Amino acid sequence: MIITKQKELKEILRHLEGQSKVFLIGCGECSTTCKTGGESEIKAVKEALEKAGKAVTGYCIPSAPCVSAQVKLALAKNRKTIDASDAILILACGLGIQSIKDNLRRDKSIHIACDTLFMGAVDAGGAFLERCSACGDCVLELTGMICPVTRCPKSLLNGPCGGQNKGKCEVDKNMDCAWILIYNELKKQGKLGLLRQIKTPKDHSKLSKPRQLEL
Ligand code: SF4
Ligand code: SF4
Numbered sequence: 001m002i003i004t005k006q007k008e009l010k011e012i013l014r015h016l017e018g019q020s021k022v023f024l025i026g027c028g029e030c031s032t033t034c035k036t037g038g039e040s041e042i043k044a045v046k047e048a049l050e051k052a053g054k055a056v057t058g059y060c061i062p063s064a065p066c067v068s069a070q071v072k073l074a075l076a077k078n079r080k081t082i083d084a085s086d087a088i089l090i091l092a093c094g095l096g097i098q099s100i101k102d103n104l105r106r107d108k109s110i111h112i113a114c115d116t117l118f119m120g121a122v123d124a125g126g127a128f129l130e131r132c133s134a135c136g137d138c139v140l141e142l143t144g145m146i147c148p149v150t151r152c153p154k155s156l157l158n159g160p161c162g163g164q165n166k167g168k169c170e171v172d173k174n175m176d177c178a179w180i181l182i183y184n185e186l187k188k189q190g191k192l193g194l195l196r197q198i199k200t201p202k203d204h205s206k207l208s209k210p211r212q213l214e215l
Contacts, residue, residue: 001030001121002093003128004114006041009048012089015111019086022049023078024059025100027092029066033122036114037061037091045091045113057085065096071103082106089113136206142194144185149202151178157199 016022024042031037039061046056058081062074075082082088087109090097094116101110120128133150139157140147149155153171159179163170167180186192 001033001119002095003117003120004031004034004036004093005117006036006091006114007112009052012111012113013052016049016054016087016089019109020053021055021057021085021087023057023082023085023088025065025074025088025090025092026059026061027065027096028061028063031092031096031114032061034128041091045089057081065090065092066099068099068103071099075100075103082108087111135202136211137202139199142197142199143182144189144191146178146182146185148178148182151181157202
C-alpha cells in the first residue's frame, strides 16, 4: 500500500487562501488505513476548516481514487456540489491526487492535504514498513525474500559492507543490517551458496520514469 502523512493544517490553509467553499475527497483504500484520508480524517479536516472560516460543501471517499473508473463515478455523483465549490482538497496519495485531476474534467482549483512517503507493508503492531522500492528487477529469490535494495540504506546488491557491527547497520545502529538478516535467512534455508553468486549491477533502464504497463 501507499503510505501517506497528513500535512499540517497551517500549510493546507495557506494553499486555500482566498477560496472559501471547499469540497473534500478522501481515499477508501491506503489513506483510510494510514488514517490520513478516511471518513474520520475527512470529518476532522472538515471541522478544522470550518473553524478557520471555510465552508465545506461536501465530501466523497472513492474506494480507490487511483483507479479511473472509481474516481469517475464518485466525481459524477458529486458533480453539482463540486461545481459550486471554489476548490477541492484531496486527502490521498500522489497517485490518487493525479488520477482525480485527470478525471475531473473541470477547471477547478485542486489542493493537497497529504504527503506521499513510500510503498509499505503494515506489521502486526500497525507500523508502516518500507520493504520494496519497485526496482523492476526483483532479486528476492537470491536474498531469502529480504530486499537489499530497500532495507540496506546503500542498496548494496552484494553485502554486507564493512560497516556492519554485531548485526547492526552503520547508518542506523538501532536497525538490523539487511545483509546479516539475509545471511541468517539463507543459512536457515540451507541456501548460503547463493551468497557466492555475485550480483551484477542493476539494469537501471528498468527504472526509467515514467514507467507504464499495458495489459
Ligand atoms: S528487489 Fe526489492 S525493490 Fe526490487 S522489486 Fe524486489 S523487493 Fe522490490
Ligand atoms: S551495515 Fe548492512 S544494511 Fe547498513 S549499509 Fe552496510 S550492508 Fe547495508
